[in-house]
Amino acid sequence: MKNSWLFKLVKYHYRDKSSPKSEKQIEDEKYLIFNIPFNRWILFASAFFLQFCLGFSSIWSIFNKPIDKHIFDDPTKGRAPIAYYLETCINSLTYLYVGPWLERNGPRKGILVGGILFSLGQFVMALGAHTKQISIIYIGYGLFCGIGHAFLYLAPVSALQKWFPDHKGLASGFAVCGVSAGVISFSQVTLPLLNKVGLINTFIVYGSFFFFVFMIQAFLFRLPPPGYQPEKKSTSTTAAAAAADDTNTPTGNEKEEVLKKSSETDISDLLKKEEKQLEFTKSIAESEVTVLADPDLSKMSIKKALHTKEFRLILFMFFANGFGGLIIGSRISNLVQDIFGKTAGDAATVITINGVFNLVGRVISGPVSERIGRLQTFIVIMAASTLIFSAFAVVIVERVFIAFVILVWVFNVFFGGFFGTIPAFLSDQFGNKNISPCHAIILTVWNLSGVFGGFLFTGIYDSLKNNGHSVSDPILYTTNLYWAVATLFVGLIKYPNSTFKKTFLSSLANIVELYYSILEETLFSLHLQDI
Structure with a gap:
């Protein structure tokens, strides 16, 4: 089993490897456009709009009867729901490929690939509706949208966790909440749109809208530079406190008094530090077995x-x-x-x-x-x-x-x-x-x-x-x-x-x-x- 080509392929795909950024790429990604500096908080809105479009996949049942009626002239034919099952299965299997691929290629490429495929799926479905071929509907929604969905859903999740190590919980929730908002919106918009412009044009409208949104998000998304750590809020406060200390620096006799007090407390401070170090060393020694027993899962x-x-x-x-x-x-x-x-x-x-x-x-x-x-x-x-x-x-x-x-x-x-x-x-x-x-x-x-x-x-x-x-x-x-x-x-x-x-x-x-x-x-x- 371990010598089979399939096992070797899976093992190779799930290898630990990432593509390092060049110095030029790191420098370019510091800016959003022209000389406007990039701000990590813009990714919250970007992730929301990205996932918002994916809410379309959850309202497919609205299309079941219109598609069956348009192609078979029978709204109860029951052929359109098969497209949803195909999309779910293909989407599930694609996740297995996309996960390691994203870690090596980054969210921008993932959104580009997924966005093109998901949008193209809408135009393929419009072609299927125009030719009245249910098999083309299956290809457009089941194959193209199924694969694109997997790329688009996973792309912002890992990126937000890397940009917001100080707000992991907030980034976690915001990375996926847009799907629900999309379901709410598309469930209210789709039927009126179908009645207004028809089935074929509805797919064209959605495809154009999705492509526009996805390409913008692909431009915005990026990974943080190596060794990235967010700036702490206390930095400005510390700087202000240091400036205040400089303005209140003692001079003359005040300096002599400070030196006398500091010399008297030096010995006691050293003793206290030694006692703390001994206590810390003792606690480490007592908990050494426990520490070694817990693996560092992050590595x-x-x-x-x-x-x-x-x-x-x-x-x-x-x-x-x-x-x-x-x-x-x-x-x-x-x-x-x-x-x-x-x-x-x-x-x-x-x-x-x-x-x-x-x-x-x-x-x-x-x-x-x-x-x-x-x-x-x-x-x-x-x-x-x-x-x-x-x-x-x-x-x-x-x-x-x-x-x-x-x-x-x-x-x-x-x-x-x-x-x-x-x-x-x-x-x-x-x-x-x-x-x-x-x-x-x-x-x-x-x-x-x-x-x-x-x-x-x-x-x-x-x-x-x-x-x-x-x-x-x-x-x-x-x-x-x-x-x-x-x-x-x-x-x-x-x-x-x-x-x-x-x-x-x-x-x-x-x-x-x-x-x-x-x-x-x-x-x-x-x-x-x-x-």
Whole structure:
């Protein structure tokens, strides 16, 4: 096996190697354009717009009936959804290639390649609609958009972590939050656009818009220079304090008094320093075994990073999260209409607001993980998701619509939180050079878990329906929810019991502490307003 060409190819692709920058390139990238200096904070907006365009991939279901009607003159033909499955599979497999490639070539080349392919996919779909060939639609969306999506999604994530080592959580959440904003916007714009200009021109409009946005972002994105460290805020304060000390420098007799005092305290200061050094040496000696036992994960190779317990843990947790989350997300419209008897408009409203909560989860999870810890954040998300899924079964049987909507929205805060935390977690555990390869494998497993879970859900759903249960019967969903809850629970307890209990209790304590600190600050600000 190890001597096979495929194994050697994979090993070569996942090698530890990066392309160094030339001196000229480093100098040129100090400026945005002309003599305008580059500012790292512009990458937040750039990453947002980049991911915003990728929200298009999540609203494909809107095109299903218009494409089937345009090509087959039958909106219920059911051929257009196959394009989405192709895109998901190709996108998942492309992640495995893109991860190491980005670390060697940088985000700019990644955005250029991905942007051209994703935009070209729109024009290929316009050609497929014009010729009424569904196979060309599959090539445009499944192949071109699927490959381009993988390049574009991963490109800003690793770059932001390298530019913002002092704000890893914030950079982590902002790197991926644009997708949710794109889903919200495109879900509202696409149908009116289809009605106004038609299917073919809609693809042309989107393709032109995406190409324009992606090329601008490719121009803006870059990696920091070697050895980059952000400037500390305290620099100006220290300089001001030093200037103040210079103006107050003692002269004459004052200098003699200072020298006398300093000579009297020199001996005591030296003794104190020696005592501190002895204490420090003693503490190092006592903890020497512990220090040596903990590997420096930030300097691990890609191969070693992929074999660590931490990576296997997060991989399984993402599998469980995708297994359950993607299933409930793809069935919200059916649940709202079939179980609760609401209209398609009501379902669309629930899904749109759902995207807002997903966006909020992606943005706030990173900063929250800075306060309570990355692993603690993941465990809290898994615990909350397990409880919410358990409650879904009760709410669906009792048909309490308001409770169902609240649960869906709260769940999506945690669901988005997974994506907003993972880049910072990978950076902390394995170092910036391993973010893209590790993230790529995690996204592949997450996508495939959703596909596998979707097939399993559909199989059980169809089997129960064929046995006489109507689409409004809760058993079609509660039966599936049982194994989804079981999968989430296994993902929750995957960590060793002692570590899990300690981490989970620590997470709850930190969340309570964070809650009360925010409450205290709010009350204090209100008190100041009253004064």
